Amino acid sequence: MPSRISDAFKAHPLHLNHKHLDLNSVQELPDSYAWTGVDENPSGDSLITESVPVIDLTDPHASELVGHACKSWGVFQVTNHGIPGSLLDDIESAGRSLFSLPAQQKLKAARSPDGVAGYGLARISSFFNKLMWYEGFTIFGSPLEHARQLWPQDYTKFCDVTEEFEKEMNQLAERLMWLMLGSLGITKEDVNWAGSKGDFKAALQLNSYPACPEPDRAMGLAAHTDSSLFTILYQNTVSGLQVQREGAGWITVPPLPGALVINVGDLLHILSNGVFPSVVHRALVNRTKHRLSVAYLCGPPASVPISPVPKLVDSSHPPLYRPVTWSEYLCTKAKHFDKALSLVRLCMPRNGFIDVNDHNGVKVG
Ligand SMILES: C=C1C[C@]23C[C@@]1(O)CC[C@H]2[C@@]12CCC[C@@](C)(C(=O)O1)[C@H]2[C@@H]3C(=O)O
Ligand SMILES: O=C(O)CCC(=O)C(=O)O
Numbered sequence: 485m486p487s488r489i490s491d492a493f494k495a496h497p498l499h500l501n502h503k504h505l506d507l508n509s510v511q512e513l514p515d516s517y518a519w520t521g522v523d524e525n526p527s528g529d530s531l532i533t534e535s536v537p538v539i540d541l542t543d544p545h546a547s548e549l550v551g552h553a554c555k556s557w558g559v560f561q562v563t564n565h566g567i568p569g570s571l572l573d574d575i576e577s578a579g580r581s582l583f584s585l586p587a588q589q590k591l592k593a594a595r596s597p598d599g600v601a602g603y604g605l606a607r608i609s610s611f612f613n614k615l616m617w618y619e620g621f622t623i624f625g626s627p628l629e630h631a632r633q634l635w636p637q638d639y640t641k642f643c644d645v646t647e648e649f650e651k652e653m654n655q656l657a658e659r660l661m662w663l664m665l666g667s668l669g670i671t672k673e674d675v676n677w678a679g680s681k682g683d684f685k686a687a688l689q690l691n692s693y694p695a696c697p698e699p700d701r702a703m704g705l706a707a708h709t710d711s712s713l714f715t716i717l718y719q720n721t722v723s724g725l726q727v728q729r730e731g732a733g734w735i736t737v738p739p740l741p742g743a744l745v746i747n748v749g750d751l752l753h754i755l756s757n758g759v760f761p762s763v764v765h766r767a768l769v770n771r772t773k774h775r776l777s778v779a780y781l782c783g784p785p786a787s788v789p790i791s792p793v794p795k796l797v798d799s800s801h802p803p804l805y806r807p808v809t810w811s812e813y814l815c816t817k818a819k820h821f822d823k824a825l826s827l828v829r830l831c832m833p834r835n836g837f838i839d840v841n842d843h844n845g846v847k848v849g
């Protein structure tokens with residue numbers, strides 16, 4: 485099993501043809517991008533008007549609110565999070581300058597088949613027979629080499645902005661982690677790898693969804709859960725993110741000025757022994773507006789096995805998952821996508837109901 489995140493995909497290289505990507509000039513939706521059922525809401529009740537919780541992080545009850553949102557939704561938005569608006573503007577501009585480069589230039593930084601970082605289609609593309617209206621760029625570690633390939637004369641601005649963004653996101657991630665775990669009564673002593681600053685690993689994902697001539701038949705990013713502990717997402721002013729809610733179907737997460745979306749990933753679901761569901765989400769596209777989002781996928785150090793916190797385990801709550809490192813989980817996900825969680829599962833829930841996070845047999849794509 486891989487011991488480094490950068491080796492996670494070595495056993496399962498992905499030969500995606502990143503050349504599909506010049507979507508800006510396309511006037512009509514090609515059949516290879518035409519999905520069926522995008523606007524259907526199978527389990528949706530049109531009378532339900534629930535919305536994803538919005539939490540002010542300066543609220544004295546922030547930890548309880550965060551805990552409740554994680555348990556009942558697996559996703560929430562935060563305001564007053566301390567990330568300067570100017571930095572959000574800067575990272576958006578950095579993304580725009582990258583995605584507006586000519587296709588040939590972007591392809592110089594294409595992600596290699598067994599690599600984590602670089603430009604290209606979403607990793608999950610291979611599980612679908614239609615293409616997504618999407619291009620992405622993943623930063624893992626230093627972006628320097630790729631930035632040099634993209635802007636041989638002028639790469640420092642991009643590196644400076646992404647580095648500053650990651651630094652600020654890391655601090656916010658630390659804060660959020662303890663609000664989430666604190667709500668379950670978990671302390672730093674219970675999670676020994678997360679005791680001091682800078683203990684997270686993270687992937688920074690820039691997502692671009694060009695304006696699309698037929699948005700109702702196109703898919704930006706297909707339904708998935710993140711493999712991270714949790715993800716902090718900045719979305720520009722263009723709506724598109726949707727989360728799946730039992731009994732309500734797809735619910736749009738509206739862009740709120742300056743807010744960030746936090747979603748529970750599979751590893752936090754495991755760590756919380758199933759108490760926090762990792763939310764299924766997807767991104768749709770817009771007819772006239774270019775949508776951009778930036779995801780900070782926050783995980784543990786590569787070699788740390790993640791398993792249900794002992795405090796959450798007893799005879800009536802047996803451990804639901806075996807220990808798994810982030811790199812091992814990424815490798816399993818690369819091979820089995822939505823079956824990955826059930827492959828690390830130890831036992832079925834006592835009530836006999838299907839786990840909300842066991843997507844076996846349930847259409848997430
Ligand atoms: C660390 C990672 C998680 C991720 C795969 C990756 O290697 C870097 C990109 C991440 C991302 C972002 C878009 C959705 C997603 C499912 C994908 O295809 O690439 C996630 C992956 C994940 O969380 O499993
Ligand atoms: O663009 C979005 O809103 C969603 C992006 C996402 O799900 C991801 O990067 O994992």
Ligand SMILES: [Fe+2]
Pocket residue numbers: 708709710715765
């Ligand atoms: Fe995601």
